[in-house]
Amino acid sequence: xxxxxxxxxxxxxxxxxxxxxxxxxxxxxxxxxxxxxxxxxxxxxxxxxxxxxxxxxxxxxxxxxxxxxxxxxxxxxxxxxxxxxxxxxxxxxxxxxxxxxxxxxxxxxxxxxxxxxxxxxxxxxxxxxxxxxxxxxxxxxxxxxxxxxxxxxxxxxxxxxxxxxxxxxxxxxxxxxxxxxxxxxxxx
Numbered sequence: 001x002x003x004x005x006x007x008x009x010x011x012x013x014x015x016x017x018x019x020x021x022x023x024x025x026x027x028x029x030x031x032x033x034x035x036x037x038x039x040x041x042x043x044x045x046x047x048x049x050x051x052x053x054x055x056x057x058x059x060x061x062x063x064x065x066x067x068x069x070x071x072x073x074x075x076x077x078x079x080x081x082x083x084x085x086x087x088x089x090x091x092x093x094x095x096x097x098x099x100x101x102x103x104x105x106x107x108x109x110x111x112x113x114x115x116x117x118x119x120x121x122x123x124x125x126x127x128x129x130x131x132x133x134x135x136x137x138x139x140x141x142x143x144x145x146x147x148x149x150x151x152x153x154x155x156x157x158x159x160x161x162x163x164x165x166x167x168x169x170x171x172x173x174x175x176x177x178x179x180x181x182x183x184x185x186x187x188x
Contacts, residue, residue, distance in 0.1 A: 006061030053080035
């Protein structure tokens with residue numbers, strides 16, 4: 001596992017101990033950032049169920065201003081902090097230990113407004129995907145032209161809309177799928 005582009009390209013990252021984390025493969029990361037390209041300058045990013053922090057660190061390496069890493073696992077929090085220290089990106093990060101739903105509820109509507117929200121819960125917790133996406137929509141924490149990226153099992157069916165957000169792209173990579181949401185009526 002490594003940073004694939006940007007100012008920290010090539011830096012190796014560690015994964016939390018155990019088998020509960022599924023690091024996103026380099027080819028999937030490359031495709032993700034090609035779809036998002038060009039990234040917004042000085043973006044605020046929310047990395048939910050952050051695991052090793054690899055996706056959020058990739059955003060920072062590519063010029064994002066701030067990434068909020070959220071995970072409830074102590075092992076993941078330790079790995080995220082080690083990876084941020086190794087890449088010297090700790091000053092641009094906020095690491096939050098807690099349940100993603102509770103953390104989202106702590107953000108005030110639009111403050112901060114996130115330009116990108118990456119959602120990658122445990123694949124087996126199907127209802128959690130729907131609850132998180134509905135909560136993001138209801139709390140209004142996505143910037144007007146922001147994007148939500150959901151990594152999930154290919155067999156899982158997500159809704160096309162959750163309140164004011166809607167699917168605008170979907171890509172499959174073997175048994176995994178990436179679904180992209182934005183606010184209704186926004187074109188990229």
